Amino acid sequence: MEKRKFAELGLSPEVLKAVDKMGFEEASPIQTAVIPLLLEGRDVVGQSATGSGKTAAFAIPAIEMVDPKLKRVQALILCPTRELAVQVAEEVNKLAGFKRGVMEVPIYGGQSYERQYRALKAGAQIVIGTPGRVMDHMERGTLAFDNLKMVILDECDRMLDMGFRDDIEHILKTTPPGRQSLFFSATMPKLIRDMISRYTTNPASVEIKAQAQNAPSVDQVYFEVDRRSKVEALTRLIDLHDFRHGIVFCSTKIMVDELNELLHARGYACDRLHGDISQVQRNRVTEKFKRKGFEFLIATDVAARGLDVDDLEVVFNYDLPNDGEDYTHRVGRTGRAGKSGRAFTFVSGREIYKLQGMIRYARLDIRRERIPSLDQVEEARENAFFEKLRRTLEEGKFVKRERMIDRLMEQGYLSTDIASALIHMMNAGAEPKPAAPAPAPSRGGRDDDRRGGGGGGGYERGGDRGERGRGGYPEKEAYDRPGRTGRESGYTTVFFNVGRKQMITPADLVGKIAGATRLPANIVGAIDIKQRHALVDVADDAVDVVLQKLAGVRMKGVTVQPIPAAEAG
Incomplete structure (x- = not known):
């Protein structure tokens, strides 16, 4: 089934703005088919599995149908589990x-009932609930459907399998007869068909079949990673596997811009593609990437469409795609022309349920792993350097420096010490440090032995791929900053012209400072974020570097202009 842009579906400017912010540049097949039908007022029966992008297919028409001035329940969405109800509510x-x-x-x-009752009393127009709790509120008199315009049953077959048939029947009988209905189900047994015939009027049928779309030559892995640790997780994986050519997919244009800045600050050769970049610039970036003029392309789905590169080593799903089809489209960009490829996906919090839906929908062969530790990255770096040094020695293609070595040995230096000093110099003076504690994994309500490690504390690299120095800052120390109660001893307060208005967090400030300066995060002391600015205590001996390196850097769309707080008045 074809896809269409959301702008072609007759949506309001407010919803289109929200869709753009979420990174949905193009509607999935189920969204393309269902949204226009619901906007026309039709009843709809959709047969589609979780992972096809169906949540937005019914959520968008429900939002468009609501009268904001009427503080009564106007749309009801029934879900089989509380996890799905919360996920749908977040998307709405x-x-x-x-x-x-x-x-x-x-x-x-x-x-608690009380919390839900307060929200209903405050005038919530869209209720997303499980059948049992919806029934409880109905019996208590805290939920009425006098003004209901639309009822949606999500994963109807699953609700019936869980024994909710009587509750669903009772709820549907209580809703006004003129309301619009939408039934979504992966399968259509006779019981569901009977309910459809009784509770819908001339419904339009839409079927999106689940298809095995797996890429057999691509090794696919996912990691549960806290959102603020994604950058460090990404750089650890790049350094561990020594990737030199890949695509990093983000869901929004803003995220593409921010990640591009962060990777540049860490010394990675990268460029970006998204919808706001001119076609001339897109062509330039695309051609340069094909020639391997830089290592990593950071892009949104639509911007990268049509990009044909046969020798990509890796694809990173920095943000989870919208549906299973987009996932396989991204992953299929590696492992081409008879070569093997790798695909890594980052999942945060409740996104794990969305990924599980995609796995079922597209029958993906994807396994879970933990983010590598700093020790593993360090070992990989040492092994790669060792092999490079060994090959150089075996080939003998180097100029011998016996005279210089003899002079050093005459002064009493051991040959092993001379070699160690040279290796030390070649690695930009990086000294081994204690491994940073594993950063917080994604909190998705899963037990610890099933969670993946996060990113945090990572490596930074110089311009040459063989000259990586360790950033060396543990995630807890880097981000859990105390509030300011006055300037700390040994620190100078720096004024930043970004604050809560830009949704700046301490993690943003620490990460940006550490990435741009390549200094350890412990140069940053206490942080105080105000509405329009932030005050950051910086170690006295690092102030000049911070002022120089951060000047002109962009954060959340704002050009940063740090100055000593004493000069800010």
Whole structure:
């Protein structure tokens, strides 16, 4: 089935703005088919598995249908589990971000009734809930459907398998007869077909079949990583495997720009592609990437479409794609022309459930691993350097320096010490340091033995691939900063012209400073973030470097202009 751009689906400017912010540049097949039908007021029966992008297919029309001035429940979305209810509610919240007055509330077992009741009383128009808890609120008189315009059953077959048939029947009987209905189910047994015939009117049918789209020549791995640790996780994996040619996919244009800056600051050769870049510039970047004029292309899905490169070593899903089809499209860019490839995917928090849906939908062969430790990266660097040195010795293609070595040995230096000093110099003076503790993994409600390690504390590299120095800062020490109670001894307070308005966090400031200066993160002391600026205590001997390296760097779309706080008045 064809895909269309969201701008072609007749959506409001507010929803299009939210869609653009979320990085949805193009509607998936299920979204392309379902959204126009629901906007026309039709009842719809959709047969599609989790992972096809169906949440936005029903969430967008529900948001468009809501009257913001009417503080009553107008849309009901039934889900089989509280995990899915929360996930759907989060997506509705993002899609309704620019629709003033539109509120949603998830209601499910395990959360207090009082909190849910307050949200309903405050005027939430979109309710996302499990059948049991929806029934409880109905019986308590805290949930009424007098103004209901749309009811959506998500994963209907799964709800019936879990024994919710009677609850669903009761809820549907209570809803107004003129309301719009949408049934989503991966399968269509007779029981569901009977419900459809009784509770819908002339429904349109849409079927998106799950297809095995796996790339057999691509080794696929996913990592559960805390969002703020993704950059360090990415650089560790690049350094461990010594990748030199790959694509990093991000979901939004803003994320592409930010990651491009962060990788440049760490010495990686990269460039970017997204929808705001002119076609002339896109062509230039694409041709340069094909010639291996730089190592990593950071791009959104649409911007990278049509890019044909046969020898990519790796694809990184820095942000999880929207659906299983986009995932396989990304991953299929490596492992071409009879060569093997690798694909690494980062998952944060509840995204693990979305990834599991994609795995079922596209029948993906993808395994979970942990982010490598600093010791593993250090060992890989040493092994790579050892092999390079051994090959050079075996080939004998080097100029011998007996005279210089003899002079040093005459002064009492051992040959092993001379060789060690040379290796030390070649590695930019990096000294082995204690391994940083593993950063916090993604918190998705999963037990520790199933979680992946995060990124945190990583390597930074110089301009040459063989000259990597260690950043050496543990994630906890780098990001868990105390609030400022006055300037710390040995530190100077620096004024940054970014703050809460730009949604700046201590992690953003520490990461940007450490990346741009290539200094350890412990040069940063206490941080105080205000609405329009931030005050950061910087070690006295590092202030000049911070002021010089951070001047002109962009953070969250703002050009940073750091100055000593004493000069900021």
